[in-house]
Amino acid sequence: MWCKKSFIYKFKNFFNLTIQKKYSVIASVLENANIGENAEVRGWVKNLRVQKELIFADVNDGSCAQKLQIIIPKELKTDALTYGSSVHIRGKLSKSPRGQLELVAENVKVLGPCVVLDGYPFNPRTTHPPEYIRQYIHLRSRTNFLSSILRVRSSVTKHIHDFYSSKKYLNVHTPILTSNDCEGAGEVFKVQPDCEDTIKAMMQDGKDKDTVYFGSKTYLTVSGQLHLEAICRGMGNVYTLGPTFRAENARSRLHLSEFYMLEAELAFCYSLEQLQNHIEELLKYIFIETRHTNEADLSLIDKENSKPPAWLQKKFATLTYDEAQDILKKKKVVNTENGLNKEQELALVDYCNGAPVFIVRWPKDLKSFYMKECQDDNTKVEALDLLAPITGEIVGGSLREDDYDRLKSKLPSDKLNWYLELRKFGNIPTGGYGLGLERLLQTMCGITNIKDTLPFPRWPHNCSM
Amino acid sequence: MWCKKSFIYKFKNFFNLTIQKKYSVIASVLENANIGENAEVRGWVKNLRVQKELIFADVNDGSCAQKLQIIIPKELKTDALTYGSSVHIRGKLSKSPRGQLELVAENVKVLGPCVVLDGYPFNPRTTHPPEYIRQYIHLRSRTNFLSSILRVRSSVTKHIHDFYSSKKYLNVHTPILTSNDCEGAGEVFKVQPDCEDTIKAMMQDGKDKDTVYFGSKTYLTVSGQLHLEAICRGMGNVYTLGPTFRAENARSRLHLSEFYMLEAELAFCYSLEQLQNHIEELLKYIFIETRHTNEADLSLIDKENSKPPAWLQKKFATLTYDEAQDILKKKKVVNTENGLNKEQELALVDYCNGAPVFIVRWPKDLKSFYMKECQDDNTKVEALDLLAPITGEIVGGSLREDDYDRLKSKLPSDKLNWYLELRKFGNIPTGGYGLGLERLLQTMCGITNIKDTLPFPRWPHNCSM
DSSP states (O other): OOOHHHHHHHHHHHHOOOOOOTTOSHHHHHHHOOTTOEEEEEEEEEEEEEOSSEEEEEEEOSSSSOOEEEEEEGGGOOTTOOTTOEEEEEEEEEEOTTSOEEEEEEEEEEEEOOOGGGTOOOOTTOOOOHHHHTTOTTTGGGSHHHHHHHHHHHHHHHHHHHHHHHTTOEEOOOOSEESOOTTTOSOOEEEEESOHHHHHHHOOTTOOGGGTTTSSOOEEOSOSHHHHHHHHHHHSSEEEEEEEEOOOOOOSTTOOSEEEEEEEEEETOOOHHHHHHHHHHHHHHHHHHHHHHSHHHHHHHOGGGGSOOGGGGSOOEEEEHHHHHHHHHHHTOOOSSSSOOHHHHHHHHHHTTTOOEEEEEEEGGGSOTTBOEETTEEEEEEEEEEEETTTEEEEEEEEBOOOHHHHHHHOOOGGGHHHHHTTTSSOOOEEEEEEEHHHHHHHHHTOSOGGGSSSSOOBTTBOOO | OOOHHHHHHHHHHHHOOOOOOTTOSHHHHHHHOOTTOEEEEEEEEEEEEEOSSEEEEEEEOSSSSOOEEEEEEGGGOOTTOOTTOEEEEEEEEEEOTTSOEEEEEEEEEEEEOOOGGGTOOOOTTOOOOHHHHTTOTTTGGGSHHHHHHHHHHHHHHHHHHHHHHHTTOEEOOOOSEESOOTTTOSOOEEEEESOHHHHHHHOOTTOOGGGTTTSSOOEEOSOSHHHHHHHHHHHSSEEEEEEEEOOOOOOSTTOOSEEEEEEEEEETOOOHHHHHHHHHHHHHHHHHHHHHHSHHHHHHHOGGGGSOOGGGGSOOEEEEHHHHHHHHHHHTOOOSSSSOOHHHHHHHHHHTTTOOEEEEEEEGGGSOTTBOEETTEEEEEEEEEEEETTTEEEEEEEEBOOOHHHHHHHOOOGGGHHHHHTTTSSOOOEEEEEEEHHHHHHHHHTOSOGGGSSSSOOBTTBOOO
């Protein structure tokens, strides 16, 4: 019998693998350490105040938003100890006159100096605007603003995995490369080998360069939905979280060429309400959990975040597409095209007191071929958009057409015969959605420009590093 | 004050959001349910045995490897109830003569029929070989073999996130699109918009098509390491788990054009031993946790997996590159080129009784520009490969060159000036590694062909769906 606990016990004792100093990460020091204990921390100097006998250094190591105050006796000061430098400090924990935990240094080692005059773009005691910070993409995680966002993003990712795991959803790695061109909508990137020798070696008669490597033209994915549906029809509830791409020439504060999408497909999903309840539960779970793990980060990113949004305690509103149009007419927020534009989306959120709102029962013509027609009105489909503050549309979803013949009549391409075939053998009713991770972070943190929600943003004319 | 528990309590009671039937997932029924309880399950018929008065159906819903046996009184049988069909069954839990939990059906509804004669590729009571299953990529998650692998893959992913989270590592989403061509090695995919109108609209004088969208030639990433290093130098320990790409014309059972890589960068990492201990701890953690969450899946994939590998309880061996070459000479496993080929890698694993082995202190000429030279021998670098059964190389890592001038002299391209600059401001010593997720799954499960470790494999001439 394979006994877990005793084995791991033996394993830890035998190898003694994790030789980690106690409290070496500042987040743990601030959480768990006691006055009078010895401690050893490493990190970057975020602030330096030189007084007569003492130097006060605020050190942060990226593990949390907070900084640990270090008291450095003047004799331990070196010229290399400057703002931005990396340090290794040994000392004893003490309490400041204000009751704060601080570390009285007994040994200070500067690991890497940092000379602001030599081109370091950030200055002490300065809050740089996001546009400025964005110019230094390789260094910007050293700023309070971006490091807090990256910690929130990492936590949100963790909470997403925990949410689905607790519900026994399967995490599926849907592919980035696909021969499905997404109905030929044209906003896709195509992919081919960069090496002419590889292309020559693989070239067959009558083929063009675009098809030579994979045998068919290949694109970067715009959605993992169709692939998720295939796995869902064999294994039940599934989700995927990964990069998706759009080759649009759009430069708004809401658009990226590469962004993360969370997509899920619910097996045995019979009604849009079932889908709505699930999405609402997911969003509230992420918001609540992140407020607890990253309270300090959220406040640091935007002071408005110090209070939880009121809508967390209320049920999301639901409007049909027709009801939404009536409201917009009354409010005189008009649109010459079909569908909802960004201004209208935000007006509807405003109408719902700044809370997220589901728009359901969309005209069939405005939505995709795979969406299920409403039983009582075949000009409408069982689709939803969830609109949220700051970004407008944050989630899009629907029940999927599960009737083989109806789907066949709407299929946009022969290439999707495999998708049609999923309905032929042991089909089940499903519904699913896609949620833009960056837009979620915008709404959650109050970030107006989407380029500040991820470590390495890509948009037209911008793919540095 | 924002009080979590009471809020969530109110939240759950107020909305009653998760209206999930008790025990509706078969994994939960098998784990938690009691004889005599009512139950309701949904899934696919994996086996059907018709006897005089009763029908025995094995139903699986993807939540676990096990099937639930359903006892169906003959009067509830319909023609649509066949192998492969999807069903919804209500009944009472009972115990079989052999002591197994089974469900005595009171109501049987066939949701989606499945007619094998109409082209369904899988047959009852047949174990199809992986090569056959691979032809039906959109349906193959219905087979026992592939669904078990996908569950193991999902679990391994979860354990990976849990491992780093418990150590407070930051999860960084490194970009897929990059202007870094990986030292011009040539095995990269290039990316451009597919739409001629977009290209025309963005075209500037003197630009070629390859650079028009992003302003510079853009590739699919081969590694997130350099990007991780940037964040590590602002925020400490970091990791990334995501797709990477190689445009090689390689069709071996160990190669894919798109595969997942786990990469981590350790802050304040001073020695290769520190890195080795961390990698060993990670691998053993994943193996041990997955054996517990997916014991039945592992046995189903390969009977050899019913016992844990002996090496889990031993420390990994370490050989220097020179020692390894001496051993290979004695064993007469020769190689006309430099480095280690696959045969040699597996011979070294064999030499270590089938256990993983670290190969360290590599000749500088065989490794990358960013690796740190050994202090006592500048013809060698502080690099490691971890070799494992079935696949050979499974992890590659190194300490990173942290000396500004030495790195500058080795930098392969001006495009990497940002990488050099990381050493100029508050630099810290780091080390890191990359682990191929698919190769890990091969070693863990005993899967000889890498194409069976992921849901949608891509390799030359193969990118269907």
